[in-house]
Amino acid sequence: MDEASFLAGYNPRDYPAVAVTVDVVALTIRDGKLCVLLVERGQSPFAGHRALPGGFVRDEALDEAALRELAEETGLTPGDGNQLDRVHLEQLKTYGDPDRDPRMRVVSVAYLAFAPHLPEPTAGSDAAGAYWVPVDEAKDLAFDHDQVLAEGLERARDKLxxxxxxxxxxxxxxxxxxxxxxxxxxxxxxxxxxxxxxxxxxxxxxxxxxxxxxxxxxxxxxxxxxxxxxxxxxxxxxxxxxxxxxxxxx
Structure with a gap:
């Protein structure tokens, strides 16, 4: 079957729905402590719970999605000479357990980000708040973000x-x-x-x-x-x- 014939008979309802998100483990040092950026979720699921910043991937590359999410929570934009241009960003791991998100099957590509002297965060439109939190106080996070953070920290410590x-x-x-x-x-x-x-x-x-x-x-x-x-x-x-x-x- 050629591609045109396949597409003519293609029905997306015949396939399971899968969404792709990015989550960002953003680390910086504040007042002599290693801190991670957390948001307070403003919407269900897990409304009111703390989580890593992240969201659904739009019509963009994965790296662009991660930088966009980080920019939304820090108030910084790339290309204007501020600290976001100095952010070290790398893919950490892909998380895809079937029950990690109660809404649907969601595969998340997690990123690790580092930068010095990042400012006080400003919550994006889908978050009720955003905070820099010492990593030893960042617990009981939404979704599987406790695992994502733990593996991000170990990656950071190894890479040093x-x-x-x-x-x-x-x-x-x-x-x-x-x-x-x-x-x-x-x-x-x-x-x-x-x-x-x-x-x-x-x-x-x-x-x-x-x-x-x-x-x-x-x-x-x-x-x-x-x-x-x-x-x-x-x-x-x-x-x-x-x-x-x-x-x-x-």
């Missing part, structure tokens, strides 16, 4: 070991101390300042010196510290393993 993703949490110029604070906050583990400084500078392409110094304080409390910017490395070799993981691989 073998990619320069931590530089997405700081400004374009930063000190090693500020970079170490990102690792400490995301991993939830204190790191030895001297060892961390040595490891970072031993990884080719991880960071590069700007030749300038900062008055924000040195690694050991000095008045100034060297400023760095992200290098061109895409993978860290050797990797910066979490202290608990270092113990396991020795």
């Amino acid at each position: 070991e073998y990619t320069p993703l931590a530089t997405a949490f700081v400004g374009t110029e930063f000190t090693i101390s500020e970079l170490r604070q990102v690792y400490t906050t995301v991993w939830g583990e204190e790191l030895h300042a001297g060892n961390f400084h040595r490891k970072v500078l031993s990884v080719p392409g991880f960071v590069e010196s700007t030749g300038e110094t900062s008055a924000r304080g040195g690694e050991r409390g000095g008045p100034k510290a060297r400023l760095y910017r992200a290098g061109d490395a895409r993978l860290l070799h050797p990797a910066l393993l979490r202290p608990t993981r270092e113990d396991r691989v020795r």
